[in-house]
Amino acid sequence: MNSRDVVLITGASKGLGRATARLLARRGHPLIINARRDSELAEAERELAPLTTVVSIAGDVSEIAEEIAGAALQRFGRVDVLFNNASELGPSPMPPLQAHPWESLLRIYRVNVVAPLHLAQLLLPGMKKRRRGVIVNITSDAGVNAYPGWGGYGSSKAALEHASRILAAELEGTGVRVLVVDPGDMNTEMHRLASPGADLSELASPDDVAPAIVELLDDVRPFARVEAQKLEAVR
DSSP: OOTTOOEEEESOSSHHHHHHHHHHHHTTOOEEEEESOHHHHHHHHHHHTTTSOEEEEESOTTTOHHHHHHHHHHHHSOOSEEEEOOOOOOSSSOOOGGGOOHHHHHHHHIIIIIHHHHHHHHHHHHHHHHTOEEEEEEOOGGGTSOOTTOHHHHHHHHHHHHHHHHHHHHTTTTTEEEEEEOOOOBOOHHHHHHSTTOOOTTSBOHHHHHHHHHHHTTOOSSEEEEOHHHHHHHO
C-alpha cells in the first residue's frame, strides 16, 4: 500500500471508521468518507481535509451505494481500498431473535451484508482491471459465537463473513484481496447501545485499534480473517 492509494470508508464519522480515516489521512491517502448523519460527517471532513483530499457523501450506505461509488470514481478515477465499516445494530436494548421485528432484521441485513457487497460489486471492475485492490469487511465475534440477544447483528455478521469467503474464492488470481477483520470489543457508541449501562472504560479505543488494521492492508493473502487477538499482536 502506498500513499497514493485511494480509500473509501463507510461509517467514517465516528468510532473505528473515523480513527482509521484519521490515520490514513495523516499518511496522505485520498479519502472518500460516508456516514448517515450530515453534521457528524461534516465534522469529520473538517478534521481530515487539512491533511489530505477528502470527498464526503452523507447518507445511508444501503440506499446510496451507487452515489458513493460514482462520486469516488468521478473524483479519483479509482478506489484501491474499500473499507466496509458501517454497521447497523438494531433496537437498543437488543431483543431476543424470537421477538426481533422483521422490519429491523431486514434493515440490519441491508446495511451489514447487502450494502458492503453492493459497494464491492460497483468497485470490483476497476480493481480487477488494475489487478490490485483490497476489500476490508469489519465483522464481530458475534458472527461466530451465539450470544443471546445478538441474533440480528450476529447473524448478519456471520452472513457477511461467509459472503466474504465466497467473494475471495471467486476473485482468486485477480489481484484483489479480501480481509475480514474482527476488531474486538471497543469503547464506542455502538457498544454502549448494545450494552446499556455497562462500564466500557477499560476497553480499547478505536484509536488504539486503527493502526493494527491499517498494517493489515499490506497482507498479501487473497483472503484472511483476522481476530481481535491477532490485532493485539500487531499492535
